[in-house]
Amino acid sequence: MAWDTEGTRRRLKDAATAEFAERGREGTTMSRIAARAGINKERLYSYFGDKQALWDLVLAEQLELLAAGVRATGTGLDDVGEFAGATFDHHADHPVLARLLQWEGLDGTGRVAGREGRSRHYREKVERFAAAQRAGTIDDGLDPAHLVFALIALAAWWHTVPQLASMLTGAEPGDPAERAARRAFVVEAARRLAAPRRSPADGPGPGQV
Known part of the structure; x- marks a missing residue:
């Protein structure tokens, strides 16, 4: 056989x-x-x-799934919101990723699997956000790298510390209504975080009175 x-x-x-x-x-x-x-x-x-090679392979495979499932393709506020929402969805559907990344961070040696490729992937996102800042579609007063990190943290932390999320909200992550509410919050919070700042002379923004 x-x-x-x-x-x-x-x-x-x-x-x-x-x-x-x-x-x-x-x-x-x-x-x-x-x-x-x-x-x-x-x-x-x-x-x-050996085990190190297997660890690198496993983490690389999980990150490839993330890269395929979450793409920052636009430069508007809705695109920023959907980037955060897609990140939230991916971590909800692939809970092992957050655990693997936490273990990597706790390693203590400073070793990062596939550092060059991963850095290039994230720098591309930073450059896209920087381009959106130059175009005036998102806040240019924020470091674009810091903004990308904040959006990923906003979306992923719900799944990284689910016990904290449950204590704060009184709901379990498996509740479909709660998951939808959390995702909606992530999308809206991302849009507000990235929104260009307005001066009083600009008048009210969209949805403001």
């Missing part, structure tokens, strides 16, 4: 993703990952190399 190589690789990556999300890179072992997948440890090493 032919060996299902791709199926085996996927089972091992899924097991590694779950283990790393639960325990971090240092908190688990290749033996635990192999046992979780129900596959021989030697096959895990032969497919992916």
Whole structure:
């Protein structure tokens, strides 16, 4: 019978993703990952190399999903809001990502998986926001890098510390109505954060009286 190589690789990556999300890179072992997948440890090493290489691969795969699902394609306030909303949706649907990023931040060595590619990806977003500032569609008084970071934090923190969100709102994240309310808040807060500042001489802005 032919060996299902791709199926085996996927089972091992899924097991590694779950283990790393639960325990971090240092908190688990290749033996635990192999046992979780129900596959021989030697096959895990032969497919992916050492644990560091497997960690890098798992995190890169999760970040590729994020990049594919969340795109800053416009320069208007509605685009900023939808960027934040899409970020919220992605973290809600892929909760392992926040855990992996937290473990990476707690590593203590300063090592960042795929730093060059990730930095390029985020710099592209910063440049797009800077272009929107030059066009006058969003507030030019904010550092664009700081603004991108704030929007990501605004959207992702609901899923990074769900216990805090539940204590504050009295609702659980699995409640569809609460999820919709949180997303709506993220979108509107992002728009307000990025909105150009108006002087009294400008008169009332949209929706203001």
